[in-house]
Amino acid sequence: MKKSIVIPTLCLAVLSTPAFEKAVHAASPTGTKISSSDSTTKSVTKYVNVDANSSLLLRSKPSTSASTLDRLKRGTAVTVYSISGNWAKVKVDGKTGYVSAEYLVTTKPSSSTGSSSSTTTKYVNVDKGSHLILRSTASTSGSVLASLNPGTSVTVISTSGAWSKVKAGSQTGYVHSEYLTTTKPSSTSSSSSTTKTTTKYVNVDKGSHLILRSTASTSGSVLASLDPGTSVTVLSTSGEWSKVQVGSKTGYVHTEYLPSTKPSSTNNNSSSTTKKTTKYVNVDKG
Template structure:
């Protein structure tokens, strides 16, 4: 750090923790451990945490030119079983890959540079991401779980929750433009965490949020969850074969290409080189080709680097073709309820949309509808609409919030039609080019001359199509297992996107998460 500056020693590895001391430039410290951006150190008689990037191996003001080594520590690679940690030539994802370290492998830690640490492993010195190291062997019975990393492994994603209202930004910077503001307790899908920023996905939108406001623990509530199993005379493999006849689509980023196919052009970007290459749904040649090849010169974004089951290094990539034919393995993944039922967010694709959430109108007005434009204070109308039409209240409210832009749309706030002001809260009939006029005409024909009438009357049409046909979960709307099991073919499915039901649940979860009292009924399919 600059001359005249001081390094703050804090009680915890957080900018908000109390200050223990202010360390001058050149002061000698003993380093106990490094985790992410923070180093646990002893300075004099005080033990605390400092930003690791402001530590160096030698006294910056020494004239002797001799190094005073920072105390080394021993750590262990802590990634998921079957994953590997890449050792690089420099503290960057663009650094050359020197080795692929196994889970539990012991490394010697020297210094930190932001989220990276300099280590020695197998006699090779290089850099790894500190968040994938722990103080104890993750597979040892005596491992100290409190020190194990909770970050996502290089080839996986995790669900985390926001601990405050915060901005979702287009880039990892406070100067990047804001996509939307996320409420406290929002569930997000985390792809990566680096330099204090997390790359996340919420409702199909990908952006960046501060890692300081993320937690792995969902909020505890008084909600009651009931699970019902529904058995089908159908195997997952048979069900997948039925679906494959109807060209299911995916925009998943689970796409992999061997690293020697890519010439790096930046830290996370590259172009295909040396002809055309197959891409696969997993890292390694044993995984399925997805029916596409990337031609030389195709630009790709590199999401992660993993060791393939064939011994080669592979890149998980995203590229500029949005929709792709799904493989059978990918279809089976989304068909299989066991992949989602234990996840408090993704399990809501099995939410029985015809079951009551048993909500309190006052709580809904205060915690969900406050500040939502024309919908503010309308909880009683939603609860009445839900009861009269046999629709889950949260699902109905989520639908209205989406269609009205949180109560701000022109149709929601009233449109003159044949001399009367009419309202449309679900976008019913708003199609065929002139959405506002067509939606207003539909509202006029059905007498929706007050916001309450539009909320209650429009709910009938929400329930009449899929819910009325017995497809009363998002999962059944997408896959319709009743028809598949009875007739052996696919019919009356809402979307071709295999991840459609998976993607719809974020808003439903986040609305439930705002409340303290509610009921959830899940109907989970069970296949042979």
């Protein structure tokens, strides 16, 4: 009788020990989460894969606006806890934060690969009369360091997405990658863009206006409001913006509203007044 009472009590004591709890967690299936915030179970080691002279930002939160905890060099080993979308939660040198998952690889990259690709000379390729803005950060909100003329040679240090980190003269900053070419644009091709000072016309609905701005941005100050059919001289076009001259004013407008043929006044009138039809209300009586 006494034995039957003692044995269950002893078993309960063993089952409640920390050693037993640890053994249960160790035997948990692979699908168990590390914590409620993590989406993966296994912490794996991965390596930073950026250009040799670049660094991967370790941030406090999975956002480009979050504070920077550290700058990780090429080949740095990190412990990956979880990956959610474009962000990976990692630990490195006692710091836990978030990095862009696309720059993590499973095998350590060689140092030679990064150094060879980091010294590339490219050239600014924009229309003559336009400039490529060199900014302090890889963002359109970064402060302007310089305005680079067409054909300017720059040393590309690294490229990440739409932005390239470059050195132009004594200044280092960021420019849009799409406006850099490996071959220097010829002066004839750039001069041909100046001879293309074509006349185009404002094509907006009657009663509307096309805004002429001081810069190629919706935040640029308003220089004038152009009526439908107004003729403008197009000096250059870059992306969705055209640099134009109207009378004594030079500014920027949206390219999509500039056709090469003058819209007829009848078209404008008809587009805004046509399709006026009379209809009647039809409801049940009572």
